[in-house]
Amino acid sequence: MGDLTPADKKGIGNLDDPGLPFDYSEREYGTVPIDETRARFQWVSEVAYKNVHRIVARGYDTTELVEEGYGVTDVLFVDFQARIPTVEEDQMLNYVMIMALEDGLSAPAVMSRLVAQSKTFLTQACGASIHAFGHAYGAYSAFGNRLLDELKAGRAKGLDIDAIAQGIVEVNLDDESLGVSDLMLKDPAAKRMIERARKLGVAGEYVELMTAIVEKAGAASDTPVDIDMLGTIGSVMMDLGFTAEATWAILAVTRSFAAGAHFIEEIERADYRRLGQVLTPPEMYDGHPDRPVPPLAERDALAKSALSADLDEWATGQEERKSVWGSGYSIDEEIEDPSKKTGIKSVGKKL
C-alpha cells in the first residue's frame, strides 16, 4: 500500500486526460492517519447513557423508574420529552397505543406476512412493517408538521383557529394526510378518542384545531367526511407533547408488535414460499406484448438512444416516456425551492 509510483498509474482509461481538474496518477494510496488534533469519536447523546452499573435515560435510572411503578408508556415520555407524564397523559397514551396496535390486514401486516413467507427472522418482518408508515399511510409526520407550521404561521398573522383551519382545508382538502376523510363514517372510534382526551383534560390546541378542520372540511366537501384515525391520533399525540416525528415513530413501532403476531400466524397457518413459486398470470400483465430478443450484433441498428441533444427534444422525450409504467417518468417530486424558501419537503408526488 502506498508504494506505487505515478508511472505505475499512467495509461488507464481517461485518467490521464488533461480535462481532469487534478492529476489522477499523483493521487495518494493508503489510509489517512488518525486525526490527533480533535477528540476521538464518541456516541454523543442527550437521550441516554449507560455504564457498567446503570442505564440512565434523560437523567432517570431506568431500573429505578420501573421499580417505582412507571412503565413503557411513561418511559416513552421520558425518552422523547425528558419528563414524567401526568397520570392522565399516561392514560391517554395507553389509549392511543391500544387503538394504533392493530388494523387488520393493512399494509404493515401484509408486509410482515410477505416477509414471513420467505422463512426468515421475525425481526425482519417487524422491521419491514415499519416501512409501511409513510406520508400517506400513517402520515403522522406530514400531518403533524402541517398543523405545527400552519398554527405558527397563522398566529404570526394574528389569525384565529377558525381562520387557520379554513386555510388548511382550502389547500389540502383531498390530501391523504389531512386527517379528515370518509374512512370513519360508521366507526365511532376516532370521535371517541377525542372525547376521551377531553374527558382526561389532555386535549389542547391541536385537538381544537383539528375539530375546526373537520368542520370546515365537512362544509367544503361534496360528500360526507369526518375525522379519521390519522387526524385523531395525530392531534391527540401532539397535545400530549410529542413532536410530529416522535408520533410517527411511536405509532409505527406500536403497530410492529401486531406485525409480529401476523408473522407468527402466517407461519403457523400458511406455507413458506419458494423462489419461482408465485406466478403472475398474463391476464394481469398489460405491458409490451411478447417480442423476440433482437440479435446482439444488431442492437445499435435497432436501439434508439434516450439522449436528448436540445431542450425541445428533451421535453418531447419526457412526455413520451410517461407511457412506460415503472419508469418513474410519471412521478414528479417536489423539491425545496431555494429561490422562494418554501420549505417544501420532498415526499414524492404523482403528476
Place this chain on the structure above:
Amino acid sequence: MHRRPDIERKTSISYKTEEKTVLRGYNLSDLAEEGYSFTDAMFVLFQNRIPTQKEEKMLRYEMGVFLEHSMSPSAAGAIGVSVGRPNLTSAIAASISTFGGVHGPGAAHGYMMKKYLKQAHEEGKTIDEIAKVLVDDYMDNGTPVMGMGQPQHTDSDPRAEPIHLKQEELGLNGVYLKLQRAVEKYFHARRKKEGRGYVGVNVVGAGNTALCDIGFAPNAAWCIGSVSRGFSCAAHALFNMKRGRAWAASKSEPMVQMLDLSMIKYVGPPDRKVPKQSERQEYARKQKEEGEYKKWVI
C-alpha cells in the same frame, strides 16, 4: 402448491407462467442467452427498451464505480446492524435505507435538473443561462448546490470527474451533462469570486447526470445507485460477521470497540431522582409548568 400472487394488480413490467418469465415483452432466458448483460436488463426493466452499446457501457461504468465506497453511511449502517447478528439481509436492507436526503440523493438531484430544464424550456432560456439561475438560486439562499461537494473527498471526488469524461468519450453528452457542466462552471466561478475554496462535483452530480442522459428517470437512477451499493455493504457486513466481534463491545480486543462503554458521551439532563408514584402527579405537573423539559424534546 399455491401459486397465485398475493396482490392483484395490473402490471406492465412482467408476467410469469409455468413456462417462462417475460420482462417488458422479452423472455428473460432469451435475453441472457443472446448475450445481453445485467446492465442491459436495467434498461429493459426501467425503460422498456434495449440500450445502445454506448449507453450500456455508461451504465456499467456508473454501477461499477458507485458499488463500493468504503466507510459511508450505508456501510456504517450495514456494520451497525450486523453486530447484533441478525440475518445478513437485514444489514443489507439497512444499508440501502441509509440513502436519503444527503447520502446519495440521486432522485433529488435529478428532480432539480428536471425542474430547471423545464423552466428553461418554458422561458426560452438556454441551458447555460438556466444553469446560472440554478446556481444563484441555491447560493443566494445559502443552500448547498446538489451534486457538489463530498465530505470525505475534499480534494474532488475520484469518481466524479472521470464519469463526466467517460460520458463525453462515449458521446453521451446530452442536455443533462450540458446543464451539469454549466452548473459547475458558474458554481466554481462564484465561489472563486467570493474567495471560497474549490469544491468539486460529487458522484451524484456526475453519476446521476449520466444516468439521466441515458434515459433513467430520477427515481430509477436513485434505485440503481442505491441498490448497487447494497452489494458492497453486504461484503462489509459479512466481513464483520465472519471476522469481527458480535456486539462490538468486547474488552479483550486490542482496539476499543464501537460500542465500548467509554464511547458514550452523554449531554442530556443531569442524573436525577425518580419521583415516588405518590408524588408523581405533583412532580409531573410542576415539571410541565416549569417547561425546562422543552429544550430536550425531540
